[in-house]
Amino acid sequence: MIAELGLAMLWMAAALAVLQLVAGALALRPATAHLAGIVRPVAMLQGVLVACAFAALISLFLSTDLSVKLVAENSHSAKPFIFKLAGTWGNHEGSMLMWVTIMSLAGGFVALIEKRLREETLIATLAGQAFVSLGFYAFLLLASNPFTRLAEPPPEGAGLNPLLQDIGLAFHPPTLYVGYVGLSIAFSFAVGALVTRDVGPAFACAMRPWVLGAWIFLTLGITAGSYWAYYTLGWGGWWFWDPVENASLMPWLAATALLHSCSVLAARNALRTWTVMLGVIAFSMSMVGTFLVRSGILTSVHAFAVDPTRGTFILALLAIYIGGALLLFALRAGTVTEGARFAVVSRESALVFNNVMLCGILGIVLVGTLYPLLTEAMGVKVSVGPPYFNPVSAVFAIPMMLVMTVGPVLRWREDTGGRITWQIAVPALVMAAALLAVELLLAPINLLPALGLAIAPGLAVASLQPLVGRNLRRTPLPIYGMVVGHFGIAVALFGMASEGAFSTERLAAMNPGDSQQVGPFKVTLSAIDPVAGPNWTALQATVAASYAGAEPIVLHPQARTFANPPGNRTESALLTRWNGQLYSVLGEEGEDGRWQMRFWWKPFVPMIWYGGALVALGGLLALLGRVARDVRRLVAIDKIAWRRERQGR
Amino acid sequence: MTAPISSHRHCERSEAIQSVTHTALDCCATLAMTRVWVWFIALLALFALTAPLAAQDMLPPAPYAYKQLADPKQEAKAQALMETLRCLKCQSQSIADSDAPMAGDMRHQVRTRIAAGEDPEAIRQWLIERYGDYVSYTPQVKPITWPLFAAPLLFLALAAFLLRGRFRRSKGA
Numbered sequence: 068m069i070a071e072l073g074l075a076m077l078w079m080a081a082a083l084a085v086l087q088l089v090a091g092a093l094a095l096r097p098a099t100a101h102l103a104g105i106v107r108p109v110a111m112l113q114g115v116l117v118a119c120a121f122a123a124l125i126s127l128f129l130s131t132d133l134s135v136k137l138v139a140e141n142s143h144s145a146k147p148f149i150f151k152l153a154g155t156w157g158n159h160e161g162s163m164l165m166w167v168t169i170m171s172l173a174g175g176f177v178a179l180i181e182k183r184l185r186e187e188t189l190i191a192t193l194a195g196q197a198f199v200s201l202g203f204y205a206f207l208l209l210a211s212n213p214f215t216r217l218a219e220p221p222p223e224g225a226g227l228n229p230l231l232q233d234i235g236l237a238f239h240p241p242t243l244y245v246g247y248v249g250l251s252i253a254f255s256f257a258v259g260a261l262v263t264r265d266v267g268p269a270f271a272c273a274m275r276p277w278v279l280g281a282w283i284f285l286t287l288g289i290t291a292g293s294y295w296a297y298y299t300l301g302w303g304g305w306w307f308w309d310p311v312e313n314a315s316l317m318p319w320l321a322a323t324a325l326l327h328s329c330s331v332l333a334a335r336n337a338l339r340t341w342t343v344m345l346g347v348i349a350f351s352m353s354m355v356g357t358f359l360v361r362s363g364i365l366t367s368v369h370a371f372a373v374d375p376t377r378g379t380f381i382l383a384l385l386a387i388y389i390g391g392a393l394l395l396f397a398l399r400a401g402t403v404t405e406g407a408r409f410a411v412v413s414r415e416s417a418l419v420f421n422n423v424m425l426c427g428i429l430g431i432v433l434v435g436t437l438y439p440l441l442t443e444a445m446g447v448k449v450s451v452g453p454p455y456f457n458p459v460s461a462v463f464a465i466p467m468m469l470v471m472t473v474g475p476v477l478r479w480r481e482d483t484g485g486r487i488t489w490q491i492a493v494p495a496l497v498m499a500a501a502l503l504a505v506e507l508l509l510a511p512i513n514l515l516p517a518l519g520l521a522i523a524p525g526l527a528v529a530s531l532q533p534l535v536g537r538n539l540r541r542t543p544l545p546i547y548g549m550v551v552g553h554f555g556i557a558v559a560l561f562g563m564a565s566e567g568a569f570s571t572e573r574l575a576a577m578n579p580g581d582s583q584q585v586g587p588f589k590v591t592l593s594a595i596d597p598v599a600g601p602n603w604t605a606l607q608a609t610v611a612a613s614y615a616g617a618e619p620i621v622l623h624p625q626a627r628t629f630a631n632p633p634g635n636r637t638e639s640a641l642l643t644r645w646n647g648q649l650y651s652v653l654g655e656e657g658e659d660g661r662w663q664m665r666f667w668w669k670p671f672v673p674m675i676w677y678g679g680a681l682v683a684l685g686g687l688l689a690l691l692g693r694v695a696r697d698v699r700r701l702v703a704i705d706k707i708a709w710r711r712e713r714q715g716r
Numbered sequence: 717m718t719a720p721i722s723s724h725r726h727c728e729r730s731e732a733i734q735s736v737t738h739t740a741l742d743c744c745a746t747l748a749m750t751r752v753w754v755w756f757i758a759l760l761a762l763f764a765l766t767a768p769l770a771a772q773d774m775l776p777p778a779p780y781a782y783k784q785l786a787d788p789k790q791e792a793k794a795q796a797l798m799e800t801l802r803c804l805k806c807q808s809q810s811i812a813d814s815d816a817p818m819a820g821d822m823r824h825q826v827r828t829r830i831a832a833g834e835d836p837e838a839i840r841q842w843l844i845e846r847y848g849d850y851v852s853y854t855p856q857v858k859p860i861t862w863p864l865f866a867a868p869l870l871f872l873a874l875a876a877f878l879l880r881g882r883f884r885r886s887k888g889a
Contacts, residue, residue, distance in 0.1 A: 302813035309808035427871045434867040452853025454800045459868045574782050663782045
């Protein structure tokens with residue numbers, strides 16, 4: 068009953084999306100302008116209906132209704148509550164329903180609160196949003212129905228993959244989805260503004276919170292995903308330029324560029340077409356990411372060719388939305404002027420430079436990710452990996468970070484280098500001193516880590532400069548957001564460079580009682596014991612690690628064996644100090660009875676993820692600042708309207 | 717959903733990433749892929765009978781699979797090379813990050829050859845001869861990979877062009 072109800076609500080929501088699209092499109096014509104009134108309520112109702120459908124699916128998973136195919140295939144009655152809940156989106160159909168739910172709720176929310184835009188532009192935006200949703204409704208209802216019933220329910224469900232039964236991973240997909248979907252709202256705003264040729268500061272102000280929100284979630288998702296890869300995979304790597312990672316990095320790069328160009332548009336009414344273009348690109352990258360991950364094309368082009376239904380569907384959606392938006396862009400771009408002008412030395416220029424460099428990196432990642440698929444389709448298998456991505460993206464990233472040191476202290480419109488001599492000199496001196504220290508005092512290290520170690524401290528100092536000479540209590544929150552975000556980039560860069568430059572590895576075959584030196588640590592293997600968990604058994608090593616002769620700390624790396632479904636997993640044990648992490652892994656038993664142990668000492672490696680968290684925090688501060696100002700503004704407008712009304716009486 | 721995990725247990729990373737990002741649908745794809753891989757691995761094993769690089773899961777790991785070279789300079793050289801070689805049994809992992817027996821054997825090969833004084837690039841070429849370009853994460857300069865090297869230059873040129881246009885216009889303002 069609940070499944071049928073959910074499906075019915077999903078169909079009704081899809082019908083409402085059609086209504087929203089048609090009414091919205093008609094409302095833009097003078098003859099049928101009276102239809103505009105129904106677009107907002109329809110958008111809100113649509114959001115509520117999909118949310119109810121999603122709630123229905125959640126309740127099916129919580130009650131483990133095995134007559135529903137999706138539940139039978141992906142759940143198990145004996146799972147803990149939290150993984151029954153997370154199981155709702157731990158599968159293809161459920162995750163697509165979640166996507167549509169977030170998207171429609173966001174659309175309904177826009178309809179509910181957005182008051183800055185011209186009504187026409189808002190209607191066009193909502194129509195655009197309905198158009199995008201419709202594609203996903205079609206995908207859901209025609210190619211991946213989550214509510215399909217089974218004729219004969221099985222006695223028990225198949226269970227959730229044990230790797231997914233991890234609290235971090237349970238919430239990783241929703242985090243990235245919120246990011247992707249937030250960019251769909253930015254896309255709809257861009258389309259709406261193009262339709263009504265109404266690209267200006269109001270449009271940028273309306274779009275900015277959505278871009279910021281999406282960007283915060285993408286940042287968190289990528290940071291958490293990187294840490295997860297680091298601690299679960301057992302070899303100490305934190306970024307692999309894997310296509311799945313790239314799929315999440317590309318929307319982030321585009322969103323970062325969009326965020327900055329939005330600021331220019333909001334503050335200076337410049338970069339109009341460029342901002343709209345980025346809005347289209349950012350969502351395109353989300354769609355490309357979804358296609359890469361969902362179509363199965365990554366595992367092998369051939370696997371994709373075997374069952375191309377869903378992949379083709381997403382590819383068609385991609386072509387319709389991106390192609391359509393680009394066509395609209397090509398038709399309208401000529402009529403949207405680029406806006407206010409600015410001098411070579413100005414904050415706008417620095418932001419334009421940042422945008423172009425980010426787009427350069429984006430282009431590199433896109434080409435490097437897609438090109439092997441292309442050659443594979445042509446019958447030649449090539450690999451593109453870190454030796455390509457690292458240096459090539461650095462060619463763009465390093466100039467960008469150098470400009471980033473001065474950008475925030477430049478004035479809008481026009482400035483001179485002479486005015487900010489000190490602000491340029493201080494970070495430059497810090498960088499030069501750091502580079503000198505790295506080259507003279509340390510053993511020779513590779514070029515990229517050395518540059519990273521030099522740039523990071525200078526960037527950290529430079530990121531604080533916008534606060535110099537300000538009254539800190541009256542500084543607006545978005546300024547703090549920028550400072551914290553840029554500082555976070557410096558922190559993360561330092562962690563990455565330090566990991567690349569100073570990591571020490573120690574592989575050793577050990578008997579209990581043996582010791583090894585790993586960087587500043589002396590590690591002693593004390594014992595190997597069998598242990599058991601709720602659904603696994605493991606061999607557990609007891610390792611005593613002593614930092615530079617201090618009191619030893621005990622670590623327990625494990626080699627786990629899962630029974631149902633069967634699988635092995637190494638469980639590394641980490642010892643975190645303020646200046647780095649000791650990483651320990653228990654390997655297999657050798658022929659001579661000794662155990663393969665792997666240790667790494669990675670100085671300052673946690674700063675990579677602290678940095679990522681700081682960047683997200685910076686985004687949050689900026690968002691809070693913007694939203695608070697908008698709320699105050701709305702309250703003020705309401706007050707004025709209320710007073711006028713009273714005076715009118 | 718069970719098959720992919722048990723079939724190649726050593727590639728935890730690819731398994732896990734797939735399980736997370738792909739899910740039910742993609743597990744079908746993974747199953748299909750597993751079949752493709754089984755064939756691929758069978759083919760490799762066939763080659764392995766004649767090639768010196770025998771990747772047989774049943775044998776104990778080769779001595780230098782999990783053992784570092786005594787000379788830290790040579791070990792660093794070997795490590796740098798291993799990080800740019802792809803584990804053929806996994807997805808998106810270098811042989812330096814993999815528990816797969818075949819990756820272990822390749823690490824052994826790399827370390828013994830480096831210890832014997834061979835040039836890292838010569839070792840790479842030797843591996844490419846056996847396994848094809850796919851084994852090297854550093855794209856080889858060949859007509860098929862020209863677009864990869866042209867792309868950054870193209871983007872740089874485009875960036876220069878865009879920036880130049882912007883600055884010209886602003887000078888007039």
